[in-house]
Structure formats: C-alpha cells, structure tokens
Amino acid sequence: MKERTKDTMSDLQRGRETSGQRVLDGTDRDILEKAGDDAIETVWDRFTDQQPRCGFGHLGVCCNRCAMGPCRIEPFGKEPTRGVCGADADLIVARNLLNDISTGAAAHSDHGREVLEVLLSTAEGTSQGYRVIDMEKLQAVAAEYGIRSEGRRTAEVAADLARAMLEEYGTLKNRIQMAERAPQKTKEAWTKAGIVPRGVDREVVEAMHRVHMGVGADPADLILHAMRTALSDGWGGSMMATEASDILFGTPVPCTARVNLGTLKKDRVNIVLHGHNPVLSEMIVRAAEEPALLKRAREKGAKGINLVGMCCTGNELLMRHGIPIAGSILDQELAIVTGAVDVMVIGSQCIFPSITHTAACYHTKVVTTSEKSRVPGAVPLVFRPDTALDTAEAVIALAIENFPGRNPDRVRIPAKPVRMTAGFSEEAVREAFGGSYRPLIDAIVAGGVRGIVGIVGCNNPAVRQDYGHVMLAKELIRRDVLVVETGCAAVACGKAGLMVPEAADLAGEGLKALCTAARVPPVLHMGSCVDCSRVLVMAAHLADELGTGIGDLPLGGAAPEWYSQKALSIATYFVASGITTVLGIPPRVYGSRKVLDLLTSRLREVVNASLAVEPDPVKAADFLEEEIERKRRALGI
Template sequence: MKDTRSIDPTSLQMLKVAREEGLETAWDRYLAQRPQCGFGELGLCCRNCNMGPCRIDPFGDGPQKGVCGATGDIVVARNLLRMIAAGAAAHSDHGRDVTETLRGVAAGEIKDYTIKDENKLKALALEFGISTEGKTVQEIAGKLAEAALEEFGTRKGYLQAIDRVPSKRKEIWGKLGIIPRGIDREVVEAMHRTHFGVDNDPANLILHGLRCSLSDGWGGSLLATELSDVLFGTPRPVRGRSNLGVLSKEAVNILVHGHEPILSEMLVEAAKDPGLISAARAKGAGGINLVGMCCTGNEILMRHGVPVAGNFLQQELAVITGALEAVVVDVQCIMPALGQLAACYHTKFISTSPKAKFPGAIHIPFNEHNALETAREIIRQAIENYPNRDKNRVFIPEETTEYVAGFSVEAILSALGGTLTPLVEAVKNNKIRGIAALVGCNNPKVTQDYNHVNMAKALIARDVLVIETGCAAIASAKAGLLLPEAAELAGAGLAEVCRALGVPPVLHMGSCVDISRILTVAAALARELGVDIADLPVAGAAPEWMSEKAVSIGAYVVASGIFTVLGTVLPVLGSNVVADLLTRQAKDLVGGYFAVETDPFKAAELIIAHIDAKRSALGI
C-alpha cells in the first residue's frame, strides 16, 4: 500500500527505518490521538476559569452555555483570540531578543556580533525619525535599538511601521479602532479580555484579535526581520542544498533547529573555526557539517546558503538517520519528543534558551554576551560525540535538491533594477497574473508537503508568481521549485519574466517572521499603483499550518487586506457567528477574509479567481 504520510522520498525512507527500529514519530502519535476531541476541533471547550472546564454541545442536545453563561460563539471567539495572542507573543518575543542584541552591540556590551548592513541601519533610523548626521554607526544603532524597544510598550499610540501602509489602509484600521498601539500591550490586552468576565462580544473579541495580530506583522515580526538584516546582513540570492541528504556520512553533523538567528549565526561562525575543524579531524571525522531545520534553518540559508535538512515534520527523521552528533535548539517548533528519540541514538539534544527547556536535553545556556564561546563549546561537544556514532545504524537518504533563496525586498528590487516598476508592468500586461504568498508549517493531518508543492505548481503554471517563507519554502526547495530552471513549470508569461531576470518562479523570502517582507512588498506595490493593499491581485495561503503563530500570521495578512486560504481547519466551526465573521464579514470590514480549502488544487483555483476579480476591478 502506498504510504500517504509524505510526498518527500526521504521522509518515506526514514519512516520505514523508524518502523523497523520500533521508533515512534509525530505521525504515529497523531494516529494514536484519533479521533481527536470534537469539542476542541470546533473550538467549543473552555478552561478559562475553574467553574469549568465547560463544553458546548454542537448538536444542540447537550448544554448550550458554560457555567458562567458563555455561549459557543463567546467560547470560540475567546479561544481564537488566545491563539492569536500566543502566536503574536512568540514572533514578537523573538523580535525583542534581536532588538536587545542590537542594543547590546551598539553599547559595546556584546562583542561577538557586528553591524553588517549599515545602509539598512540608516534607512531604518530615518524611518524612525532618528537623524544620522554626525553620528557614528554605533550611535545610530543605539538610538534605533532604543526606538525599537519602545515599540513594545510605546505610548505614542501606534507602531512606526504603520506608516509604511497606504493611507487608505490606515483609515480602515483607524475607523475600526484596530491600529496596534504597542506590541506587548495588544498581547496583554488579549489575555485580559479573555480572562473571566471581561470581553464577551464575539465581534469585539475578533477585532482585537486583528489588532493584536497587526502588532505582530507590522511590529514584532517586522522588527525581527529588519534588525536581523542590520545585524547579520540583508539576504541576497544564494545557492544551497536541501533535504536529509545534506547530512554527511563522514563529517560531524550538527543540526540547528528553532527560530532565532542569534544562535544559528554564531554556530555558522564557530563551525568555520580551523581549530575546531582540526579537532573534528582528530576524531576521525571529515570535518564539521552544520545544517539547519525549520525557520532558524531558513535564516542561515537565506544569509549563508547553509544546507537545510528539512522542514517541521523532518525533525525526528533527522535524528533517526543515526548520523547526528547534536541537535541544537533555541525556541519554537521543537518537538518535546526529541529528547527520548535522541536517547535511542548517540545524538546529543542541546537546548540553549532559558525560555525553552526539554526533557532529555543537555542545557547549554546561550547568551549574546558569550555567544561565540558558547557556540564553540556546543560544537566541541558534538565533535567529542562523533566517535560514539554507530556506523551500522546510520542511514542517510541520498536525495538532495539545490535551491536559490535569499529574496529579501532589497534583493527583489535589485533583480528588478532598483524599482518595483518592472514588476508592476509585468502584472499590468498580464505576464504575471498576480502574486500568492504561500507560508506555514507541516501538519501530520496533511500528507507532508503535498499541499505546499501542488499549490505552488498549480499557481505558477497559471502565471501566478509565488512567494514563500517558513516550512512552505523548504517544501519548495526540496521539490526543486526554487531553481531558475523551474521556470519551465511556469506559464508562458511568468516563465518569460523569470528567465529575463534569472529568478525562480517561487521566491524564498525567509523565515516566518520574514512574512513582514511580504507585507512590505505588498504595501510598496499598493503605493506604486496608488491603491490599497486590498485592491491588489494578491492572495495568501497557509496550506499545511499547525502553529498558533500561523493563526496570528493569517489574521494580520487578512487584516492587511489580503484574501487567505487555510489548508487545515481553524478551530472556529463551533460558532457560525465567528466563522461568518472570518470568512464573509471580514471582507467588508478589512478587505481581506479567510477561506478554508484542504484540497490544494481547489485552493489554487480560489486564489486564481480572487486574483482575476482584483485584476478586473483594477481594469487590467
């Protein structure tokens, strides 16, 4: 029987090994959970106070209210707001760490990082109203970091990057009262409103959800992206290799997994250390092979072309190759299962963030102040571990696929010759029909990568330029869609543009916080055309999403005016009121709205229909 758990040949091979070895993975645990709780699936259970837990009967036979009297609509809306708040908090706390690092570098307290993109630093300073005249780079960085930290609890009443959006968008947000006032404030208010006995109006709750999500997209995530570029360099097109075949039979394999570039950048640096490379050789290894996974993998593949071993559902599979000396993690998307699994091999599971500890992990605290030394120590431990590798248990799939990534806004502009005009022209004359942003995770509810790859292919074939981030982009890397040669899979118009510019039809724009790059492009396109973001022939999709961060992303993309298709169901179907708000009324309120479509081909059709409707409204 065909194994439908993944379309990735390496995943399928590793799942076979897992079965032979009697090891469980997320797919097994997912099966063991089925049938999953119906109340949970519909969003109808509440644990917000200790008179509960309460659950609302979706069929109308059982209780229709919680102990406090909360209806299904209220419970669903509150639960959704909490999901958004958690997602926004995760992205924004990542942004805060990057901002703190910039502040420390500027103050001379942190010595292992430097400022790699002075132009971007100056451009951001101007945006924040900081004069650069007569100031040193350190001084500008200090002022910018202070201004950026201020965004988390700002008292000026709006976030700086809101000025990037067209005025029409700002007006819409202003009228609805959803201009985010401060990053932390919106998350705190979400928690307050969902505490017992506060906000019990579904629409009011959802509107705050949009505001909270906007503080992520145009706030926390945006700062994470922009200030990472300042510190680590703005990505430029770069070539590399992807999938589990990037693991080496001979070298010390170190997998870095998680999200923040602060750790992964330093590991990249330390892995080049000649002393450590000879230490690895002294242990009989061919060298040091640092590879990435998930979004921290995206960060270093965007900036350095570091090989990426896979996306979310491959984290356990990488361990099962038996070839990993260490899995090094920071925060987010790290399965707690890794500890037990790593113990079945010689693999060391190393946690580094005080915020994220795991059973079975060795904790090596990483902080910005002794970053390089800690990174070296981590690599040393991996090297020490190399002789413990049991060569008889090593199985590394052969497949690797090359990718070209690194499409920051700046890189796209420079490919276009400095302005967005050629892109706008290509859209106007229908060579490019529109743009679709495909983002988000893997989820064992979906055949791994099936939705990502098929949607991307269906869209480019119909001349829709696809831009991607996160695990979606890694899926495309593995499927060969990030290569300029993939233009042959594109429709004639898109293929012509790709060939003229030498770019792939699917552009990798980075990690999930880098969806802020997508927002920036959308806002700039709208300005160039003199319209609102909602008027653009543009759509979003999260074909295999699983995390709360993805919910926050979906919400800010919709709130920014962009139609978004979800490939797994949001737990809101227990409330017609909330479902209607998100899939219908949102269109009138903010221009963007959600659709749920689990079939990637139908989802692509929805996007194409949306793009065509926007084109004709624009008269192009």
C-alpha cells in the same frame, strides 16, 4: 523514544498507513521507513494515537478557562447552549480564537525582542562576536524612527534604534512606527475599523484580558481585537525581528544551496541548527571556521564540520549564508533517525518536547540554548550575548567529541540533496527585477502575471507532508501567479525542486517570461516565518507604486499545512492588511456559524479580504484565482 510494542490495537491501525501516505518527499520517506525499522516513535505515530479527536475542542466550543468550568456547548443545536458563565458557542469560539492568535503573535514578537536585545548589547559593546553588518539598512530604518545617522558612530545609531524599537513593545507611545510603512489607504481602513496596533506587548496583554470571563460578550469585537493583535505582530514584532536580524547579520541576497536530509554528511561532524532565532546560530557558523576546531574534528576522524539548518533557524541561515537545510518541522525526528546527527542545537519554538527521547535512541546529543526553552535530557549551553562566541565554540567542541560515538551500522543518509535558490529578501526581489517593482507591476497590469500569492506556514501530520504546499505552488505558477514563500512552506517547495530558475518551465507563459528575464525561480524563498513581514513590505511597495491600498492588489495568501498559532497570526495579519488567505487545516471555529461567517465573508466589508478553509490544493488555487481576478476587475486591469 520508547521502543514501541508491536501487539497493540493502535499498531495494527498504524500498519495500514505507509510512509508514502505520510510524506511526499522521497528522502523523507526513506528515513521514515528507517524509523519504522528502528521502532522509533514519530510525530505521525503520535498523531494516529491521538485519534479519535474530541470534537468539542476541534470545533472550538470547549472552554477551559476558569474554574466554574470546564464547559462545552452542544454543537447540534441541543442543550446546553451556554457555559456556566453564560457564554454561548459564538463567544467561546471567538475567545479561543483570540487566545490562539495572541499566542502566535507573542511568539513572533518575543523572538523579535531577543534580536533587539542583541542589537542593543552589540551597540553598547557588551556582546561577543556580533557587529552591525548592514549599515545601509541601519541608517534607513533609523531614519524611519527619526534617528539621525550623519556624523554619528554606528554604535550610537544602533543603540538609539534598538531602544526605539524596544519602545514599540510598550504602551506609552500608543503607536507602532513600523506600521507607518503600510499604505495610506490600508491605514485608513484600520482606523475606521479601530484596529490600528498600539503597542506590541499591549495588544497581547489586552487580548489576555479580554479572554477573561466577563470582558465583553460580542464575538465580532473580539475578532477585531484579534486582528489588531496580529497586526502588532506582522507590522511590529515580526517586522522588527526581520529588520534587526538584517542589520546584525546582513540583508539576504540570492544564493544557491542544498535541501533535504541528504545534506547530512557521512564523514563529517553533523550539527543540526533547529529552532527560530538565529542569534546563536550565527555565531556557530562563525566558530565552525575556527582552524583549531577543524583540526580537532580531523583528529577524531572526521573530514570536517557540516552545519545544516532546520525549521526557521535553518531558513535564516540558508537565506544569509547558503547553509544547507535538512528539512522543516516534521523532519526533526527524521534527522536524528539518520543516525548521523552528532549534535542538534535547539533554540525555541516548534521543537518537539520529546526530541531528547528520540535522540536517546541514537548517539545524538541535544543542546538547548534558550533560557526559555529548557528541555529535560538536553545539554544546557545557554546563550547570552556577552558569551555567544564561547558558547558557540563549546557547542561545536561537544559535537566533535560526540562524533566517534556514531554507530556506522545505524547510519542511513538519503542519496541526493536538491538544489535551491534562496535569499529573496524584499530588497533582493526588487533588485532581481532590476531595482524596481516596475517590471513586475507591468507584467501584472498587462496580464501576463495575474497576481502574487504568499504560501506560508508549517507542516501538520494531518496532511501528507508537503503535499499541500507543493501542489498549491505548482497549481498557482501554472496559472501565472507568482509565488513567494516563507517558513516550512518554503522548505517543502525547495525539496520539491520548485526553487530553481529552471522550474520556470512549470509556470504559465506569462510568469515564465518574467522569471526567465529576471533569472529567478517562479517560487521565491523570502525567509523564515517572521519574514512574512517581508511579504507585507513588498505588498506595501506595490500598493504605493500603484497609489492603492494593499487590499486593492491582486494578492493572496495560503497556509496549506499550518499547525502553529503563529501561522494563525500570520493569516490574520495578512487578512487584516487586505490579503485574502486560505487555510488548509480548519481553525477551531466551526462550532460557531457567526464566527465562521465573520471570518469568511463579513470581514471583506472591513478590509476587503477574508479567510477561507480549503484543503484541496486545486480548489484552493481556484479560490485564490477568483479572488485575484475580482481585485483585478476592481482595478480595471
């Protein structure tokens, strides 16, 4: 990125903030200091440059939708109280929130569609390098869709299933099969509130319709549709992304791997796989084993090829192959700053638009692989199912060619990666407890384990990186609450050493006993952000075993450092499914007392769960504990 001049006012302000105030992890801190030495602009610098923030936008009372505006409402109770169209603060906030949540739902669900398209082309024999790995899951999910497996070829079943799942996106069916997995009582609550999701694309399109001027003026009604849209993500798009990925690439089982920037290797060709969709990365993992490519790497002076993941592509590869993971969203620039990345492969979602500028300060080449994610300055090697393996080989060849361009004087790789256990798919969690949730349920009923909390979501430069995730997880396990995690939250706790079985020593007595018996960490890595659907399936199984709805269970959710609309969609489908969720960053709703009240309290009457905002990890843990105890009392345990 542009070399920073040293004499501006904002630099003086920046100088007051140390890298230790920006990040928690020591390896990150080391490289962030290098970024300062190399005069590289990072996300934290841009965050500082963006201060002060516009409060109209931050409070959600800015409406930039139509050409009568832009409008904003005076938040202190003075004039103007309405936009030009007549919308008041409550309506503007609700429309903005619906817009955010549907953006997040769309991102997850469109990711799901991409995986399903690969599943279909694989079944039709037009893809290159893919095959169905998990037959058992293929048949099980096919059965849910009423697709017969006996006596049929795998390809036929897979084709039928892929088409049936792609139909979930449309409008003719008017129901989502995956949502049938929810417990009866939960579905009844949805029906009563009128929020049963009807189709993945339909809910998003309807949301876009409803944020148009003059389509309803009731904030509560817009929030209900936001919940329906989020449900079409959690129990639709995301769930299909998870299941189709498992079918194609295997359902994860526990594995040991390494995490943090120390996973980059000095003497190897380093390829960082960054983004969300695993379809091309899976082929890169395969191609990296090609003897011809390994030979070429050695000819260029490298000892081998080192693949590392980043963000949720990284989580997908970590879960299924134990591929090391270099970090989360805020580590993408830092990885490049090590000077040791030969190629960064980007897919879609959460890739900084400035990443090629950062790469231009080093020898790193950025390869963009998604049709939807063109980035100026990146090498386009666009993924197509029918040429996937060829593209994967081309990516690796490019990295090998680029390896000699590395400047050893500018390379700094932090010393030691941290060990972590990942791979806890819903099936693997059940397996770890001996094939059924009974031991877990018994521990919860007996009270040794108080409940389960899913910590999910991103990093956000507003919060010292990983602080929210790590502190909350430690606080909860200490209080005998089992923690399950996905996305950047999982990477954070991996880095902090909470995802090894030995971390059970940090847990309370009851949780420690359960974890020790099952030989699992007290904080379980359940996958990428679309894999929050695994948390839903787990919750549904627990509820079914107890004969309750999800809203009755002593569960909680948290997104301590979220930034993305996807996280907002997750939080909303957690709440809509009955799981009270705490956000560590305020969503843009504080400009409306009505919407705040709806989200933080009145929703409890509808789904027995609500949203809360609490950045303090200890207070967030207090809040979640209280919620868990409230539900335990109602269950009589």
